[in-house]
Amino acid sequence: MTFRKLALNNVLRNWRTYAAYFLSSAFSVFVFFIYAVLAFHPELTASRLRDASTGMHFAESIIYVFTFFFILYSMSAFLKTRKKEFGLLIMHGMTKLQLRKLVFLENIVIGILSTLFGIGAGMLASKGLLMLGSYVIGLTPELPYYFPQSAIVLTLSAFTLLFFTISLFTAAVLRGNKLIDLLTGTEKPRPEPRASRFRTCLAVVLLLGGYGAAIAVKGVMVVTAMIPVTIVVVIGTYFLFTQASVWVLTKVKKNERIYLNRTNILTFSDLSYRMKDNARMFFIVSIVSTVAFAAIGSLVGFRALMTNSVIQQEPYTFVYQSTPLDQKKSERIRAIENGLSGLDYEKLSVTYKHLEDENQAYTFMSQSDYNRAAALWKEPSLSLQGGEAAIMQDDLLYPRGVSQKEEPGPVKINGLPGETANPQVLDKLLFSMGLFKGDLVILPDRKFAQIKADEKFYTAYRTEKPSESLAAGKKLVQSFNLEEDTAFLFTSSAVQVDQVKQSINLFLFVGLFIGLVFFAAAGSFLYFRLYSDFEEDVKKYQAISKIGLTGKEMKRIVTVQISLLFFVPVGVAALHGFVALIALGNMFGTSIWTEIAMVLGSFMLIQLVYFLIIRFGYVNKVRHAI
Incomplete structure (x- = not known):
C-alpha cells in the first residue's frame, strides 16, 4: 500500500466521521459557486444591474472568510478525536513528519472532493437558481442559462488555495504532541466542574x-x-x-x-x-x-x-400633479383612466399652492377641497372660521418613532396680514407624499383664494387593490417620459x-x-x-x-x-x-x-x-x- 493510498483509505473508511465536515465544506463551495454564477452573469454585469453583481461578490467574500475559519475549526476538532489512531501509527514506526504528511494528504483529498462535489451540485442546480435569482431580484424575462467558466475558475482557485492553507495549519497542530498524549487522547481524569455563583x-x-x-x-x-x-x-x-x-x-x-x-x-x-x-x-x-x-x-x-x-x-393607486404650464394634462388624464379600465376606481381632483421663505415651507389647500378628500376616505369634514386653520404635518409620512414634530404654532402667510390661530392638528394622511412641501395647511376657501401663488392641480385615483395596477403603472411611467417634462408629476403606488x-x-x-x-x-x-x-x-x-x-x-x-x-x-x-x-x-x-x-x-x-x-x-x- 502506498502512502497516498493510505491517506485515501483513511478518508473513505472513516466516511461517517468525515461526513459532516465533507458536506459542510461542499455546501460552502456550492453557495460560493452559485453566487459566482450570478455575479459573472452577462446580464448582471451590465451597467443597469452592476449593483447586483457587486452585492454577489461581496457575499462571496464574506462566505469565503467565514468558511476558512469554519473548516479550520472543524478539522482541528476531528484531529483531536483521532489522537489514539495517530499514537498507534507512531508506535508502529511512522515518523512525525510522515504523520503530518498523512494529515495533509487527507485534508487535500477531502478538499478536492468537496470542491468538485460543490461545483457539480452548483452546475446541476444553477438553472433553477438562476430562475430563483431572477424572481427575487425582479428580472423579467428571467436570467438565461450560460456556461459559467469564470465562476468555475474562481471557485476552483479560491478553494484550492483555502484547503491547501488549512491543510498546512492542521498538519502543524500535531507538532509537539508526545506519544503518551496521543495514546491517552481525551481520557485524562478531569476535576468536577465548578461554577461561580457571582458569575x-x-x-x-x-x-x-x-x-x-x-x-x-x-x-x-x-x-x-x-x-x-x-x-x-x-x-x-x-x-x-x-x-x-x-x-x-x-x-x-x-x-x-x-x-x-x-x-x-x-x-x-x-x-x-x-x-x-x-x-x-x-x-x-x-x-x-x-x-x-x-x-x-x-x-x-x-x-x-x-x-x-x-x-x-x-x-392612492395613481396620482397626477400638474402646473398651469402642463399642456398635455387632458391627454395624460385620459391615458391614466384608460389604464384603469376594468378596475373600479374613485377619482379626486383638488388644487393647492406652495409658499416658502427662508424659515418655513407650507402647502396650502382650501377647506372645500380637503372635505372632498375626507369624504372619499370617510373622515370627518372641517368647518373652519375666518382666522382658523387645520394642519396635516409631513411627519405623518414616516413612522412615528423616527420623526415626530412638536405641536405646531400659528401659521403666518406671506402677503396676508396677521396669522392664523393655533391650527387644529389632523392625524390622518389623506394625500400622497408628492403633495407635501412642508406641512399641509387647510384654510377657509376665502383665505385660500387670497394667497398669491400659482395654483397647482392634484388628481388622484383610488382602487381597492393597487397591486392589480402594476402593469398599467409601468406602462404609463414609460410612456410619460417624466424626466423630459417638469410641468407634471405622475406616481404609481404599485x-x-x-x-x-x-x-x-x-x-x-x-x-x-x-x-x-x-x-x-x-x-x-x-x-x-x-x-x-x-x-x-x-x-x-x-x-x-x-x-x-x-x-x-x-x-x-x-x-x-x-x-x-x-x-x-x-x-x-x-x-x-x-x-x-x-x-x-x-x-x-x-x-x-x-x-x-x-x-x-x-x-x-x-x-x-x-x-x-x-x-x-x-x-x-x-x-x-x-
Missing part, C-alpha cells in the same frame, strides 16, 4: 439588562444603544454557558426527587462535564446563529417596513412598491444564503462535538448495559443529551434574535411580529429536522457498537 448571577444580570435596554429604547436611540447592548449580551452569553449552566445542573443533581428519578441519574451524571467541555462551542454556535437570525430577520423586517412605508406614503421590493430583495437574497451558511456551520459544530464523544459514550453504555440498561432507556438518555446539545445554544440564539428584531421594530415605531415568527420558526424547523436525522443515525450507531 452565574452576573450572567443573569447582563442578559436581562441587555434585553431590557434593547426593548426599552425607541426610535433612533436603538442605533445608539446597539453596540453597548451587543457587548453586554455577548459577555452574558459566555457566562451563561461557562458558569450558569453548570450551576443549574449542580443544583439539579442535589435535588434527589429529580436526580434519582428513573434514568435521570445517568442523564445528568456527566452532563455538567459535557456542558463545561462544550461551553465555548455552545457560545460560538449561539453567536453565529444569532447573527444568522438577526441578519435575515432584519432584512425581512426591513423589507416589510419599507413596503408598508411606501403604501402609507402613497395611499410601481413604487415594486421598486422597493426589487432593491431590498437583492440584499435579502444575498443575506439569506449567507445566513444559511452560518446556520449550517452552527449545526456542523454540534455534529462534530457529538461525534468527538462517541467512543467515550459507547464505552459507558456498554458498561451500563451489562447491569440492565435497556435499549429503550439508552435511546431516551441519548435523545435528552442530544436535545440539549442541539437546542440549548440555538434556543439562546433564537431568544437573542427575537429581542434584536423587537428592537428593530421599535426603531421604526412599528411591530414586525409576522416577520419574527416566520424567520425564527423557519430556522427552528430546520434545526428540528437536522436534530431528528442526526439523532436517528447516532442512536443506531451506538446500538450497533454496543
